């Protein structure tokens with residue numbers, strides 16, 4: 001028998017597997033202190049978790065064992081093996097098994113550094129390639145976004161181009177953290193499967209529902225404070241650094257450019273959160289263009305105060321994580337429409 005053939009409850013499983021991990025836990029029951037073991041076993045067809053009430057002492061992770069009289073049962077939606085006093089576990093020294101890696105099917109909202117390799121399904125957007133030279137070889141890295149019905153995150157792909165607007169299932173994509181957000185990458189070992197169906201997304205959330213640095217999220221709320229230092233700032237046109245003196249220490253002869261820096265607190269009735277918004281979010285909302293920035297520099301705070309402070313808005317934003325605290329980096333702001341309110345009522349119900 002192979003692991004992939006185990007399905008449903010059975011009391012008499014005989015199987016050869018490799019012990020992939022082995023942990024021990026002590027618990028106190030009505031009968032006193034007791035110990036159990038748990039971990040993962042694998043074979044050529046898959047990996048499944050186990051719980052063992054008895055375990056022969058010399059066996060360790062990496063060993064191949066023949067198991068007789070094990071039980072199987074669904075636990076938390078996943079098949080699990082159970083070894084008890086009736087189970088025989090026999091070492092197979094010198095034998096090895098090539099274990100098939102499996103990766104947990106994960107929604108983008110649930111990405112975590114605790115699970116570095118995952119299977120995700122999502123739609124690709126804004127993907128473009130850049131060439132790099134390293135040790136005489138040219139290779140291409142593609143950067144863009146992947147989104148599902150829960151979140152949108154950055155994705156990079158080494159050498160392999162994915163088509164914008166298409167849905168892919170990525171088996172063994174890698175999770176990492178960059179710029180206070182989680183992102184995915186596709187490497188040599190990631191399997192890429194184009195999917196047939198299309199997906200459309202409306203990711204409305206209440207603030208209390210989000211505890212992950214998820215991206216592309218829509219929140220409806222009131223702006224309850226506006227940061228007093230919000231306004232026009234100068235940035236280096238080369239490195240984008242904000243310049244308090246007007247001259248970049250690293251690029252003194254490069255021109256500067258104007259940006260808007262604004263920060264405010266958004267309250268959606270379940271929680272409030274700190275937000276930052278730059279010119280890409282603010283200018284369309286205020287109805288101004290790049291060329292207007294020098295002219296409106298003096299009155300920008302008043303414009304923000306008039307149109308943001310105390311108003312109900314619809315914000316599309318990425319959550320970012322500083323230490324344990326989440327805040328929002330705003331992609332776009334708009335006034336709340338009747339349609340938004342209807343959706344909000346539907347989400348709340």
Ligand SMILES: [Zn+2]
Nearest residue numbers: 236239248251
């Ligand atoms: Zn610079």
